[in-house]
Structures are given as C-alpha cells and as structure tokens.
Amino acid sequence: MLRPIRWMRRGFAPLVAAGLALAPAGAARASPEDVLGFGARASAMGATGAAVAEGYEAVYANPALLSLSRERRLTLGLEGAIFDLRAGGRRLSYPPLRGSLIGATVPIPFGGALADRVTIGLGFFAPFDVVVRGRILYPETPQFPVADRTQSVAAQAALGASLGRGVRVGAGFAALAALSGSVTVATDASGRVGTLVEDTLVASYGPILGASYDIGAYRVGATFRGELAGRFDVVIRAEDLGGIAVPPLHIAGIAQYDPAQVALEVARVKGPWKVAIGATYKRWSAYPGPAEATVRCPDVDPATGEPFAGPCGAPAPADPGYSDTVVPRVGVERSLALRPGATAHARGGAYLEPSPAPEQTGASNLYDNARVALSLGYGLALAAPLPRLTLDLFGEVQLLLPRAHRKRGEPAAGGGEGGAGAVRTGGVVVAGGTTLGVAF
Numbered sequence: 001m002l003r004p005i006r007w008m009r010r011g012f013a014p015l016v017a018a019g020l021a022l023a024p025a026g027a028a029r030a031s032p033e034d035v036l037g038f039g040a041r042a043s044a045m046g047a048t049g050a051a052v053a054e055g056y057e058a059v060y061a062n063p064a065l066l067s068l069s070r071e072r073r074l075t076l077g078l079e080g081a082i083f084d085l086r087a088g089g090r091r092l093s094y095p096p097l098r099g100s101l102i103g104a105t106v107p108i109p110f111g112g113a114l115a116d117r118v119t120i121g122l123g124f125f126a127p128f129d130v131v132v133r134g135r136i137l138y139p140e141t142p143q144f145p146v147a148d149r150t151q152s153v154a155a156q157a158a159l160g161a162s163l164g165r166g167v168r169v170g171a172g173f174a175a176l177a178a179l180s181g182s183v184t185v186a187t188d189a190s191g192r193v194g195t196l197v198e199d200t201l202v203a204s205y206g207p208i209l210g211a212s213y214d215i216g217a218y219r220v221g222a223t224f225r226g227e228l229a230g231r232f233d234v235v236i237r238a239e240d241l242g243g244i245a246v247p248p249l250h251i252a253g254i255a256q257y258d259p260a261q262v263a264l265e266v267a268r269v270k271g272p273w274k275v276a277i278g279a280t281y282k283r284w285s286a287y288p289g290p291a292e293a294t295v296r297c298p299d300v301d302p303a304t305g306e307p308f309a310g311p312c313g314a315p316a317p318a319d320p321g322y323s324d325t326v327v328p329r330v331g332v333e334r335s336l337a338l339r340p341g342a343t344a345h346a347r348g349g350a351y352l353e354p355s356p357a358p359e360q361t362g363a364s365n366l367y368d369n370a371r372v373a374l375s376l377g378y379g380l381a382l383a384a385p386l387p388r389l390t391l392d393l394f395g396e397v398q399l400l401l402p403r404a405h406r407k408r409g410e411p412a413a414g415g416g417e418g419g420a421g422a423v424r425t426g427g428v429v430v431a432g433g434t435t436l437g438v439a440f
Contacts, residue, residue, distance in 0.1 A: 044377020
C-alpha cells in the first residue's frame with residue numbers, strides 16, 4: 001500500500017480493513033502462463049510455441065497454429081508450483097500454486113474453399129482455492145511479486161485459419177479478472193456507525209495475434225500479445241459522520257499485469273526431431289506500478305462546475321522504473337514410434353527471463369531476480385486402432401539468479417558479498433503438471 005495512506009491506520013482503520021477485505025477477490029500480479037508457460041507440452045519445451053505449438057496450447061502461443069488441429073479434442077489437466085524465495089537471509093512465505101487446466105480445439109466444418117482450414121481453440125487455467133489473489137502491502141515489506149503472479153485464473157479463446165501455401169494466421173484474446181467496488185461508512189438513525197460494502201468482479205481483455213509460414217521442414221512463427229492490465233479500485237466514502245469531513249479514499253492500482261510482447265521463433269517441424277529457437281520481447285517499460293494515488297483530484301471543479309484543471313496536491317506514486325526485456329528460448333522434442341498407433345515424445349527446454357525491475361536501493365523492497373528455467377517432459381500419443389488419447393507430463397525448475405540490492409544508508413542485511421547495506425535475494429521455483437486429452 002502507498003506510504004500516503006499510513007495516516008489512516010488509527011482513526012479510520014475499520015474503513016481500510018473493509019476496503020482491503022475486497023482485495024483478495026480480485027488482485028494478482030500477472031497471468032500464470034506468462035510466468036510458467038501454458039500447457040504441459042509447451043512448458044516442457046522451454047515455454048516455446050510461436051512456431052511449434054499444437055492443439056489448445058496454440059491459443060496462447062500462436063493462434064495461427066490452431067489451423068493445424070483437424071480433430072475435436074478436449075484436454076484436462078493439473079498443474080502446481082512451489083516457491084522458495086529468499087531475501088536478506090530469510091525465506092519469504094508464499095502459498096503453493098495448485099490448479100486445473102482445460103483446453104479444447106474445435107474445427108469449423110466449413111465446405112468449399114474453407115474446408116479443413118479454420119479451427120477454434122479455448123484454454124483455461126484456474127487455481128483451486130482462488131479466482132485471483134493479490135496482496136496490498138507497504139513497499140517496505142520484503143516481497144516477490146512473481147509468486148503472486150501465478151495465482152489467478154487465465155482464460156484465452158482464439159481462431160486460426162490456413163490461407164494456403166504454408167501461410168497461417170490467427171487472432172484471439174486473453175482475459176483476466178478485475179475488481180471495482182465501494183465501502184460506504186455512515187451513521188444510522190440510532191447514531192451507530194455502519195458500513196455498506198459493494199463489489200463487482202469484471203473482466204479485462206488483451207488481444208493475441210499470430211502468423212506462421214512453412215518453408216519445407218521449417219516454420220517461422222510470430223505472436224503479438226497486447227497489454228493485459230486488470231485494475232482494482234475500491235472507493236471508501238465516509239458520510240454523515242457529524243462534523244468530520246473525509247475525502248473519498250481509493251484502494252486502487254494495477255491488480256494484474258502482462259506487458260505487451262512479441263514472440264518470434266524458428267523451428268524444424270518435420271521428422272522425429274523438432275527444435276525451436278526464439279525470443280520474446282516484453283515491453284515492461286510501460287508498467288505504471290502496482291499502486292495508484294489514494295486521494296484523487298476531482299473530475300469537476302466544485303466551484304465552477306467545469307472540468308478540474310488543477311493544481312492538485314494528491315500524491316502520485318513514483319514510476320517503478322521497469323525496463324524492457326528480451327527472453328531467449330529453446331525447446332526440443334524427440335518422437336519415437338512404439339507400435340502402430342502409439343508414439344512417445346521426450347521433451348526439454350530452457351530460457352532466460354531477465355528482471356525488468358530496478359535494484360531496490362531505497363526503502364522499497366519489491367524484489368525481482370533474473371530467472372534461468374530448465375524444463376523436461378514426456379508425452380504419449382495414441383491413435384487408431386487405439387483410443388485417441390494423449391498424455392503429457394512436465395517438470396520445470398526456475399533458478400533465481402543471486403542479486404544484491406545495495407541499500408543507501410542502511411546496515412547490511414543478510415551479509416555476504418553485496419557490501420555494506422546490501423540485501424541479497426534469490427531462490428527457486430519448482431513447477432510441474434500433467435494433462436490427458438481425448439479426441440472425439
């Protein structure tokens with residue numbers, strides 16, 4: 001929470017508590033697919049997919065590749081992750097991620113020139129215990145937003161079409177939850193103070209566009225994902241409190257955020273070996289920060305009735321100073337025919353996710369480290385004369401590269417090589433999951 005609202009902690013603590021009670025229903029930091037990948041196969045292959053995605057995973061990785069799916073298929077699965085994140089020599093507590101995954105592909109039965117060219121895909125990930133989760137903490141509190149970023153529902157839908165001559169295009173959207181609400185504090189006829197709480201869970205959307213081109217045994221893929229920002233805004237109003245005048249207070253900010261990004265990938269897609277190499281550009285410099293001003297300027301000047309032109313003394317949060325990043329990725333898959341109708345797939349991948357966050361040199365302790373991810377997976381695909389089933393498993397380890405945050409004018413925290421006044425951060429994220437698909 002922002003420093004300017006600390007003054008509320010005494011006289012208006014009940015108001016703040018009521019407002020914060022709404023936050024867990026609609027706050028998190030970003031979509032889980034941006035942190036861990038989407039789907040067991042893609043996650044096993046270093047979260048690649050712009051040129052090698054198959055089935056429902058193409059909804060997020062590259063909608064154009066949905067047109068390769070020519071059968072109706074439903075996929076169900078489980079996914080989880082645990083977090084061992086440390087700052088200043090101590091472990092910060094974060095709940096594990098546990099959730100379910102649902103994916104589907106449905107070819108559209110057009111005739112004529114559009115026959116076998118258009119497919120719709122759907123993809124959902126839902127944690128078991130929350131819709132979305134977030135915590136509004138003082139920036140001085142040591143925290144790793146990357147852990148909260150996975151605790152949210154992810155939903156995507158897209159359509160892919162083949163244009164012929166190896167050219168495919170696709171478009172869709174990703175959706176996440178956002179929260180708007182209000183807390184009204186007033187006195188009733190008996191003089192007692194009561195509260196009325198109203199909240200609404202809404203959705204925000206971001207576009208996903210994709211294209212691919214096949215050249216012999218190779219494929220080039222490109223995907224654009226628009227900025228996905230879920231805001232929360234809980235307005236606290238105090239009315240009929242005698243002679244006490246309290247301006248409307250906003251518990252507000254960016255609840256969940258995926259930066260705009262472009263993924264480019266080249267892959268060998270024919271033969272028993274599939275290899276993908278690519279990079280994803282993420283525009284983190286547009287991230288406005290997790291919090292907004294607690295007291296806002298009015299839209300209309302009460303003295304003139306005209307639009308408010310300032311000046312206004314409401315404090316504004318500082319720019320978080322995030323930087324754009326480029327994430328290199330590599331993924332590989334080896335297919336092996338076991339018997340007629342049964343094929344096994346061994347998979348592996350890696351990527352380096354640089355940190356967009358600046359070094360925490362002041363009082364703020366919103367930590368973020370560059371992450372090196374290593375992944376492995378296994379798949380089994382059955383076709384006629386066997387039941388048309390697919391089974392996929394993956395495991396992923398993300399190592400947070402050690403980082404020293406040199407605090408100005410503070411004694412060393414955690415010791416080590418960071419020097420005087422430095423806080424060393426690091427940790428490990430371990431994820432895994434499995435999916436089972438059936439064609440019908």
